[in-house]
Amino acid sequence: MNLSESSEHDEQLARLLGELTDAAQRGETVDLAEVCAEHPTFAEELRLLWGAVMFADAAGSDRSAGFSSAASIDRWQGLKTPCLIDDYELLEEIGRGGMGVVYRARQESLNREVAVKMILRGELASTADLERFYTEAQAAARLDHHGIVPVYEVGELGGHSYFSMKYIEGSTLLQLLATGPLPPREAARLIAAVAKAIHFAHQQGVLHRDLKPSNILLDEHGQPHVTDFGLAKQATDQGNLTRTGAVLGTPSYMSPEQANGVRDLGPATDVYSLGAMLYHALAGRPPFQAATPLDTILLLREQEPVPPRVLNPQANRDLEMIALRCLQKPSDLRYRSADDLARDLEAFLNDEPIAARSGRFSHVIARMFRETHHAVVLENWGLLWMWHSLAIFVACLLTNVVFWIDMQYSLQGVRYYYFALWTAGFGAWAAVFWALRRRMGPVLFVERQIAHVWAASIICIAMLFPLEAWLSLEPLKLSPILGLINGMVFFVKAGILSGAFYLQSLALFLTAVAMALAPEVAHLIFGAVSAACFFFPGLKYYRQRMKSQSVR
Template identity: 50%
Template structure:
């Protein structure tokens, strides 16, 4: 226990009523988080060292009177969550006094074979996994004809509740997602796809460690498993891979979960999923038809390497993403340690090729227009070439005087003028004027001079007076 003089730091309640530190909705007055207040008083000693017992340990030891409602061997304490399929309670196991989370199917779904299958799928999938970052299942049972299972109680809320705080701390968000990716990789190695990764399904324990939960849509990779026969429910729009939307559930690979991990990371870093819309169908349509937005187009201050990592996870084509969740975890860890990441931005030609595969009609029309423009360009060039008159005529370069006397240069110019006058009298012979060729005096490359003056012949000469 802490001494009365111990100094503790307590977070103020945010506008939504959820504590940004622990995710609890309990509070004292209108500002202090009750869970943090009790934890600060119990979890540390007066000298600032960590106490041997935590708040969760002490709650588990409380031997209060049983309430009137029990489910099997569990005393129901309070309801902490409810969804379309089931309800979750905080409960205490009566003999061990351990506080757990207990999930029970809603009575209105008791006759739904599909919902019962999904509920049992979640319990079966999670019970086969033993990883520090996967929410463990303690017991699967049934009461009053309704199945339920108990699991570890995660008192820190979920990533959905922690997202506003994590957006201000990208390194913390990346560190959490690296651990989540490791857990998902472990599930894949065990032959299980999650298929519904989203911030609300990743919980935080009392120490802030992530726990992957809700395997209700899990699918065994082995074709002979009972979990291969999955219901028509396909996940949460905004976080599921395009191939899940397009009816490819039977052919899903671990790349589908890599997409989900990238979508969750995108949300934590920007405060929103990659695709948003007025309703679920709009979100699904965008994810199917458009490439995911660039991370830095939403949050320009973020690091470019994080944008590259998210972009690789959110590639439309499964084979273009990280080969495994483990590869993603390694790149996130490289970024955390300041090392170069493996992922690289997609080059413009590859991006154009992928766009053409997604939009074959538009790409075909563009290719047709390009081909037509090329043909018109070639025809125009040929017409201009045919209309251009062939080169003809002669250019006479100023004669060079080889005599050492300077006055002999005038003699060379006189000979040059005489030759020029004689040739100008030849019928049908074009002779380039003296002014046009004067600048080429002393030039050596007669072919280049001929092309420049558009003549067939170039005459060079020298004069020596004896």
């Protein structure tokens, strides 16, 4: 891609992101999967950037909203405690966030100590703030579990919406973790208790979606209690909290699907966050931590967490395996439920075998053969790969025909026929292939990487013929190396695009052996296997592209 094309590509991407962001801010539905299907050229970059854009937009919205309501907030910032407001005597402020403030209070009518959470912006609160606030109250109110902080009452004080809840005297898990990694059994006990509470919430149709150490309160007996259901999603909820595909959660503890702005989240999202808290308890820091939230999101999307024992050699191996299973990027490779996680932690506490260890091999195999987030670019190559399979088979057929003729008639200069076919012939086809791809739209960075690997393989193949001459070998004596070169190319593709290409790589490595054993038909064997390796994936991704376009 030249400079002008690259600039045009960036401008088009920026305009598209701007349009999507504007739509999200208007409260319109932004279906990222549908947008990627409509704009396959930008699909990979959209998936990478959309989560970061929405997170930045959400952060900016919170800041701007805060400035717009400064006068309303000032009253509560300057509030002197203790003071009596309606039925509540506010004793002291115990917590404050971007949206609300929490007071330790006494409810006069019932003479009980409670915690009162109040929305800061009062009458100036946005619809989204009020919706999130009441979502938290409604979600917690329907959950009657000893591990979840109960909500007592919802109402309004001095123009500010509030709800009262049980007051938990103690600290937070975050404060406990600030002292460093926890002892293994203590970490397992705490996260197991939280996982049971979250499983109960899931059974009631409620997802928390913002589990993090600061949302886990520890009472005077060291028992954890889950709070802050402000991002909770109820099974029957069709509200605006998830309409825009915005990034919801805290970057260091959110799941990859949350970072990608996926709307249809399930229990596996909370399982990931539970694993992130367990990881923090073992390693002394979250699995992903960077200078900014956006950098953290990019780390979460692109990298695997460092094993806790690398950061803390004293971390328990079994708990490390449990945490890493929770942190699998494909959600179906995590524990099926928070209850399964709790059971495995209890098995650890009871010195019993853990499921994370017994299932590890199958998980590794499953991960190995999965597509990466770059695989979407193959939709641009599907039809081209099918044509490429034909070009390979024709070239190999012609090579074998020339080989048979040479065996009968001892052609003069036959080496140059082969060289012309595999250099000039494939060089011309490569130019046509690349021109056709560029007509489909700007070429992505990952595609250029794959193209460089492919070009290197063509150069290696072309060099085989002069090498045979310099080594005084018969023409095509080094032909089995074709299988090795192309097997290597697919091995690289497997790491970048899809683990399924490991199968093609293995087939081509074995093809090299078959070519050495049957030199009379070596190129026919290579042509058939290599063509199949390109044709069937090409057909799959071509159909995938056609299906995506038909949905538009």
